[in-house]
Structures are given as structure tokens and as C-alpha cells.
Amino acid sequence: MRIFITGGSGCIGHYIADSLIKNTNHELFFLVRNPSKLKFDYNYREGVNIIQGDLAQILDYTDLLKTINIAILAATCWGGEIESYQINVESNLNLIKTLNPAICEQIIYFSTASILDQKNQLLPQAGEIGTDYIRTKYQCFTQLSTLELYDKIITVYPTLVFGGNDNNPYSHLSSGLKDLPKLMNLIRWFQADGSFHFIHGYDIATVITYLVENGNNLDKKFEQKLVLANQPLTVNEAIKQICNYLHKKIYFQIPLAIWLANIFIKLFNIQMAEWDYFCFNYRHFTYGKFVNPNTFNLESYAPNLSKLLEVSKVSQNK
Numbered sequence: 001m002r003i004f005i006t007g008g009s010g011c012i013g014h015y016i017a018d019s020l021i022k023n024t025n026h027e028l029f030f031l032v033r034n035p036s037k038l039k040f041d042y043n044y045r046e047g048v049n050i051i052q053g054d055l056a057q058i059l060d061y062t063d064l065l066k067t068i069n070i071a072i073l074a075a076t077c078w079g080g081e082i083e084s085y086q087i088n089v090e091s092n093l094n095l096i097k098t099l100n101p102a103i104c105e106q107i108i109y110f111s112t113a114s115i116l117d118q119k120n121q122l123l124p125q126a127g128e129i130g131t132d133y134i135r136t137k138y139q140c141f142t143q144l145s146t147l148e149l150y151d152k153i154i155t156v157y158p159t160l161v162f163g164g165n166d167n168n169p170y171s172h173l174s175s176g177l178k179d180l181p182k183l184m185n186l187i188r189w190f191q192a193d194g195s196f197h198f199i200h201g202y203d204i205a206t207v208i209t210y211l212v213e214n215g216n217n218l219d220k221k222f223e224q225k226l227v228l229a230n231q232p233l234t235v236n237e238a239i240k241q242i243c244n245y246l247h248k249k250i251y252f253q254i255p256l257a258i259w260l261a262n263i264f265i266k267l268f269n270i271q272m273a274e275w276d277y278f279c280f281n282y283r284h285f286t287y288g289k290f291v292n293p294n295t296f297n298l299e300s301y302a303p304n305l306s307k308l309l310e311v312s313k314v315s316q317n318k
């Protein structure tokens with residue numbers, strides 16, 4: 001098959017690229033703005049094509065797109081209202097519209113779990129007060145159902161993404177893990193109400209590679225919408241597991257009550273963006289249905305927090 005991939009220069013994109021190059025024989029086309037940023041081995045085998053270009057000018061590649069069997073849309077713009085809308089909404093929709101319905105078999109579109117509520121339904125606040133990135137992901141998803149190829153779209157919603165090493169760019173979260181031992185010296189003294197999911201980029205790539213080979217036979221229970229996540233963790237359980245990994249003891253913890261925090265926010269006139277304030281009060285970003293490699297009887301690279309810290313090479317020195 002001929003597979004067109006956007007976002008190959010990012011953290012998730014690198015893991016997907018490496019997996020598709022090494023575990024499939026499909027002809028791959030990576031659209032990237034700056035090939036010099038690529039760390040994966042695109043000379044590993046034949047059939048790997050690097051196209052220097054901008055997603056904003058996606059219509060320049062109409063002739064190629066009409067020959068594509070599978071499109072993986074992982075590129076995103078993280079900020080700037082105009083640019084975010086252009087890339088996250090207009091360019092993705094234009095790309096999908098350009099694909100040939102008689103040839104294209106599958107589209108894997110990357111959204112974000114931040115636009116969903118705990119029942120995997122659209123979260124209205126994400127579309128109203130979300131960041132530029134979140135709001136435009138919301139806007140794009142709401143327009144997918146109007147497209148001719150809608151029935152061939154599998155939307156994936158990553159939760160908190162970790163990943164990165166010498167051969168892969170670091171995700172925003174993983175780039176901060178080096179400071180975790182120092183931060184835990186303070187954090188371990190507190191309790192907080194909240195919960196979340198996470199997933200490693202390697203495991204995302206494992207799921208995407210599975211979908212490339214099996215997406216057309218995806219179980220109907222998934223409804224073409226897949227939240228990418230490991231089992232949920234409470235904040236307090238995460239603190240305990242991290243301290244255990246770092247060999248730091250917890251003697252007692254002070255509860256951080258939300259009502260008290262809200263009083264301090266108002267008392268000291270602390271400025272927070274509307275979305276940040278919403279998240280502060282919402283707190284439980286968990287989902288009723290989610291998938292990871294284990295869902296498809298595949299091995300997970302980082303199925304739990306301890307393993308994540310291990311593969312991330314977080315120092316255990318006291």
C-alpha cells in the first residue's frame with residue numbers, strides 16, 4: 001500500500017515512522033517542513049520517501065494524494081489562533097477531501113483526548129474555551145462527519161504523551177522528567193484530588209501500525225474512535241508510585257482542598273486562562289473506553305508508571 005504521513009518530525013511521528021519502516025513493507029511518503037530534524041533512519045529500506053513541504057500548501061500534492069491508500073494525519077500546530085486553524089482544521093480537511101474515495105482505504109486522524117468528556121463524548125468547554133490547539137482539534141472533529149470519506153476515518157485521541165530518546169524528539173512531558181526527582185522532594189508532602197491517563201509514543205506507534213494492517217476490520221464496538229491510554233491513575237497513587245521508584249519516603253501528606261485553592265486564587269487575584277481554570281476544577285481527565293497495545297493482544301512498551309520511569313531513564317539517585 002501507499003501511505004501518506006504528516007507530522008513525521010514530531011515525537012509521536014518519529015515512533016510511527018520507525019515502526020512502519022521496520023515492521024511493514026508499504027511505500028511510505030512523509031511530508032515534513034524540515035527534513036534535517038528527522039532522526040529516524042529513512043534509508044533503512046527502499047520505498048521510504050521524504051517530501052519537503054508544508055501542510056498549509058497540501059493542495060500542491062494533489063496528484064500524489066489521489067494515489068494514496070492510507071493517510072496518517074499526525075501533524076499539528078500548538079498555538080497561534082490563525083495558524084492553528086489553518087493547519088489543524090483547513091489543511092487536514094483539504095487533505096482528506098483530496099484523497100480518492102475509490103483508492104483510499106483508511107484515514108487515521110490524530111485528535112486529542114482533551115476534547116472528550118469522561119464518557120468519551122465531546123466536551124463542550126473544549127470547543128468554547130480550550131487553547132488554540134484544543135479548540136481547533138474540536139472544530140476539525142465536528143466537521144469530519146460532513147466528508148465523503150468519513151466512514152473510512154479512524155480518529156485517535158492520545159492522552160498524556162511521553163517519549164523521546166537519542167533517536168526521537170522528546171515530548172513536552174518527557175522533557176521535564178529530568179527535574180522529577182527534585183520536584184518530588186516537595187510534591188510528596190501533599191495530596192490532591194485528580195486522575196489521568198498516559199501513554200508512551202512507542203505504544204501509540206504499535207497501535208497505529210496495527211490499525212494500518214487491521215483497521216478495516218476494527219471491532220464495531222470502537223465506533224472508529226480510539227482513546228489511546230493506559231489504565232487511569234489518581235494523582236495520589238502516582239505520587240506514591242513515583243516516590244517508591246525514586247526511593248523517597250512519604251511520612252505524611254497535606255490534603256490540597258480545591259475549595260481552599262479557589263479562595264487563594266480569588267484572594268490574591270491569580271490570573272488563569274479560562275481553560276486552565278476549568279481543568280483545575282474538572283480534575284478527572286479519565287475516559288470510559290480506551291485502547292493500548294494490550295487491547296489488540298500486543299506487548300506494551302510502558303504499560304504502567306514504574307515502567308514508564310524506567311524506560312525514560314529517570315534517575316533513581318537519592
